[in-house]
Amino acid sequence: MNNSPLSFLEIINLSTEFLQKKGVPNPKCDVEWIVSFITNKKRVELYLEFENPVELQYQNKIREFVIERGKRVPLQHILGKISFGSVELSCDKRALIPRPETEYLTELINERIGSKFSGKILDLGTGSGAILITLCKNNKLATGIGLDKSSDAIELARENASLNKLENVRFENFDWTQQKLENQYDLIVSNPPYLTIEEWKNAEDEVKFFDPKIALVSTDGTSDLCKIIALAESNLSKGGMLALETGLGQKTVLLPILESKFPKIEVIKDFTNRERFIIARKD
Ligand SMILES: C[S@@+](CC[C@H](N)C(=O)[O-])C[C@H]1O[C@@H](n2cnc3c(N)ncnc32)[C@H](O)[C@@H]1O
Structure with a gap:
């Protein structure tokens, strides 16, 4: 030019x-x-x-x-913001750029809980706060807590809650490999890291160099999901719901574990017809 x-x-x-x-x-x-x-x-x-x-x-x-x-700086970092469901979020290198499939996960949850949900929501690995902020904006009677190991992510999530003028959410540091949860929750949602190191190495430059690696890579792909399922087993209230985003082909590892703990399980496909979401319910 x-x-x-x-x-x-x-x-x-x-x-x-x-x-x-x-x-x-x-x-x-x-x-x-x-x-x-x-x-x-x-x-x-x-x-x-x-x-x-x-x-x-x-x-x-x-x-x-x-x-x-x-x-190869991601477009969302250049523009500094992103639309996610019904909310607008700041977006930068402090946390993963929220993805369209995760937006779809929040739609699936909203369809199931409606707009009069007044329970306690826990978002494990909240990143920018995208999932929790969207759910709590649609459900003003709900209370939400977003937990993440990354202090940078927590800082961004708090900014995003203020941007959306939300008072029914809070964000705290937490490491699910080291800590236990104290409270019971009616809905636990998580989009944890689920890529193997090989999958991460093959990702686009935008992902490899600008999304935090801690947000993406998990030993064997499924070790963080397994941790979260274990937490949900002990900290989900009676009748509560666990909603997970997973990687490709991980159902074979996750379903046997989930089936031993939760009586009702749905496996849901993404827009490209691949099984990527699991919604489990406690008795
Ligand atoms: C795939 S990102 C999801 C971010 C956000 N929920 C979303 O969907 O856009 C996974 C998040 O889990 C966090 N995380 C990774 N390991 C963790 C751990 N051991 N304890 C708590 N959070 C962790 C990362 O910092 C990251 O923010």
């Missing part, structure tokens, strides 16, 4: 070409998000005025963001 005013279409095309050369997946889509964010226009509006020049101050900012994206 040079310094003369370029049109929306020229900026989109040049930036897309630049990101393509840098190996960015879905470059055009990312460019559209960047241009739309900086110029404060909806993505579809960019094409309604594709021949119009983009103001130079915007053009410079777009260039800055596109260069960052070319270094």
Whole structure:
């Protein structure tokens, strides 16, 4: 890009070409998000005025963001925020970028608990607080606690709770490999680390270099999930629900353990038809 005013279409095309050369997946889509964010226009509006020049101050900012994206910095870190369910969250390297499949997990939970749930919710490995904040925003009578080993994540989750003006949630440090839970909960939800080290090594640069490794990698893929199932067995109230996001093919390890502890179990597929969620209920 040079310094003369370029049109929306020229900026989109040049930036897309630049990101393509840098190996960015879905470059055009990312460019559209960047241009739309900086110029404060909806993505579809960019094409309604594709021949119009983009103001130079915007053009410079777009260039800055596109260069960052070319270094494989995740789009969500560049924009600094993300929409997740009904909430908006700050997003940076302090915690995992919340994923669409996790958004789907919160939908599955909401469908089951409704909007008048007044129980106690525990989110184990809360990260940015995405799951808990969404659930507690939809259920103002519920009380939520989000626990995480990472102090950086707890700091971001607290900021996200303030951003969403929530007073029914709190976040604390906790390590499930070292500590026991003291209270009973009506709903325990967790999207814990579940990748093997090999899976993590094969991930995109955005994941490997910008998401915290502690958020992703678990010994054998399933050791953290097993810890969480054990905690849920002792700390889920009568009739309580455990909702888990899991990795591919982990059902074979997890189901026999869950079946020995919980009478009712659902295995649910993600948008790509792969079994990724388990919802178990206590008697
Ligand atoms: C996959 S991330 C999920 C973050 C968030 N819940 C989400 O869905 O976007 C897993 C989280 O578990 C946390 N974690 C990893 N090991 C932990 C442990 N032993 N005790 C507590 N939290 C842990 C990580 O810091 C990370 O925030």
